[in-house]
Amino acid sequence: MVLQLYLDWLSEPCRAVAILLLENNIEHQVHELSVIKGETHSDAYKQINPVGKVPALVDDGFNLSESHTIMRYLCVSRNFPDHYYPNDIKQRARVDSWLDWHHTNLRQGAIRLIKANIYGPIKNLSQVTIDESRKEGDNILKSSLSFMEETLSKNNYIAGGDQFSIADIALACEVAMLPVFGGSSEGYPNVQAWLKRLSTEIKTWDQANAKLNQYLASKKK
Amino acid sequence: MVLQLYLDWLSEPCRAVAILLLENNIEHQVHELSVIKGETHSDAYKQINPVGKVPALVDDGFNLSESHTIMRYLCVSRNFPDHYYPNDIKQRARVDSWLDWHHTNLRQGAIRLIKANIYGPIKNLSQVTIDESRKEGDNILKSSLSFMEETLSKNNYIAGGDQFSIADIALACEVAMLPVFGGSSEGYPNVQAWLKRLSTEIKTWDQANAKLNQYLASKKK
Numbered sequence: 001m002v003l004q005l006y007l008d009w010l011s012e013p014c015r016a017v018a019i020l021l022l023e024n025n026i027e028h029q030v031h032e033l034s035v036i037k038g039e040t041h042s043d044a045y046k047q048i049n050p051v052g053k054v055p056a057l058v059d060d061g062f063n064l065s066e067s068h069t070i071m072r073y074l075c076v077s078r079n080f081p082d083h084y085y086p087n088d089i090k091q092r093a094r095v096d097s098w099l100d101w102h103h104t105n106l107r108q109g110a111i112r113l114i115k116a117n118i119y120g121p122i123k124n125l126s127q128v129t130i131d132e133s134r135k136e137g138d139n140i141l142k143s144s145l146s147f148m149e150e151t152l153s154k155n156n157y158i159a160g161g162d163q164f165s166i167a168d169i170a171l172a173c174e175v176a177m178l179p180v181f182g183g184s185s186e187g188y189p190n191v192q193a194w195l196k197r198l199s200t201e202i203k204t205w206d207q208a209n210a211k212l213n214q215y216l217a218s219k220k221k
Numbered sequence: 222m223v224l225q226l227y228l229d230w231l232s233e234p235c236r237a238v239a240i241l242l243l244e245n246n247i248e249h250q251v252h253e254l255s256v257i258k259g260e261t262h263s264d265a266y267k268q269i270n271p272v273g274k275v276p277a278l279v280d281d282g283f284n285l286s287e288s289h290t291i292m293r294y295l296c297v298s299r300n301f302p303d304h305y306y307p308n309d310i311k312q313r314a315r316v317d318s319w320l321d322w323h324h325t326n327l328r329q330g331a332i333r334l335i336k337a338n339i340y341g342p343i344k345n346l347s348q349v350t351i352d353e354s355r356k357e358g359d360n361i362l363k364s365s366l367s368f369m370e371e372t373l374s375k376n377n378y379i380a381g382g383d384q385f386s387i388a389d390i391a392l393a394c395e396v397a398m399l400p401v402f403g404g405s406s407e408g409y410p411n412v413q414a415w416l417k418r419l420s421t422e423i424k425t426w427d428q429a430n431a432k433l434n435q436y437l438a439s440k441k442k
Contacts (some may be wrong), residue, residue: 015266037316040433050368050371051368060252062311064318065318065322066317066321066322068321069314069317069320070320072314073311073314077310081382089295089297089298090283091292092297093294096287096289096290097285098291100287100290101272101287103321103324103325104324104328105327127355132349132350132353147271214430
């Protein structure tokens with residue numbers, strides 16, 4: 001049975017996994033769910049991923065969640081080109097370190113802004129809650145983007161090396177999404193140059209971002 | 222040169238790394254820093270880890286941060302017994318999945334409570350900020366511990382298997398620490414039984430927790 005991928009195209013961790021599959025021409029079947037509509041919390045979906053989050057992958061009866069884990073698993077089980085998740089122990093550790101850093105830095109900044117600016121109005125959160133969350137999100141993003149900027153002033157790719165890795169994919173999907181919920185990479189020229197470079201080097205970037213771009217275009221109308 | 226480990230014994234990710242080294246009798250030199258005193262933000266320490274967080278590891282000129290990454294790196298580079306970080310692709314993915322889950326679930330709950338109950342009074346945060354953070358922390362911990370409880374009602378170890386992995390070490394250090402900042406695993410009997418079992422099976426558990434226990438004893442006086 002082909003790989004089964006459960007995702008929401010508007011979720012940046014989902015797009016990261018999809019890009020990895022698309023770039024490597026791996027046959028898979030996509031099951032779309034809407035996070036914002038709560039579809040990931042249905043009883044049916046919790047049979048796939050009890051955590052109730054996307055993305056999730058089913059590989060011939062083996063269910064897996066967490067976008068970084070899924071990316072690591074695909075690289076190793078499908079023997080993707082080395083630059084995605086290097087076999088060299090130290091270079092792999094550099095990629096792992098950025099993936100772990102992502103969770104508690106850049107991603108947390110994004111999550112705070114999503115709470116403030118997307119869920120705030122939908123869920124009628126109090127103004128105090130929204131303000132607190134936005135302030136925290138802005139602070140986390142500032143320190144995260146500054147750290148990326150410094151790193152990318154010395155390296156073309158976030159974990160070093162001469163080609164992009166799964167850490168670049170994960171972080172680029174996050175940075176590209178920031179404007180959707182009120183963040184920005186403006187003022188970080190090396191981050192912006194890196195994102196632009198990746199959006200060209202990743203051949204399926206536009207394909208993976210098609211639904212997001214449709215959504216953004218509909219918002220502008 | 223022996224491994225150089227930078228840590229704060231009161232930090233749960235630091236203790237997780239230390240336990241892994243101690244359990245495997247790996248010679249290392251410990252450099253203690255105090256997170257709460259801001260010692261991880263000194264210029265000198267940022268030469269070791271520019272992120273300004275502990276733990277950090279230096280392996281003969283190779284600097285590494287992020288506790289989960291350090292644990293993965295040690296397991297692979299020192300060829301630790303397979304149960305810590307299994308070679309089997311699927312079993313390794315299960316361990317990775319729990320490590321990734323830790324970052325955005327259990328750990329986030331702990332971080333919100335640390336903000337409310339430890340940094341709140343020290344940094345004179347507003348009551349609203351403290352209340353918001355505590356509420357969010359309690360909610361995240363409730364869902365995280367419930368998910369662990371369900372998993373541990375079926376498995377002896379969090380990622381399955383018949384011996385503990387680095388995911389068990391990371392999560393156990395977090396759960397054991399919860400009472401320090403106002404959390405608790407009460408009401409989750411399988412989580413508590415798992416923690417008790419691990420604290421016996423991990424031979425150096427008491428050694429790694431010595432400074433924490435001293436600190437707790439001093440607080441009771």
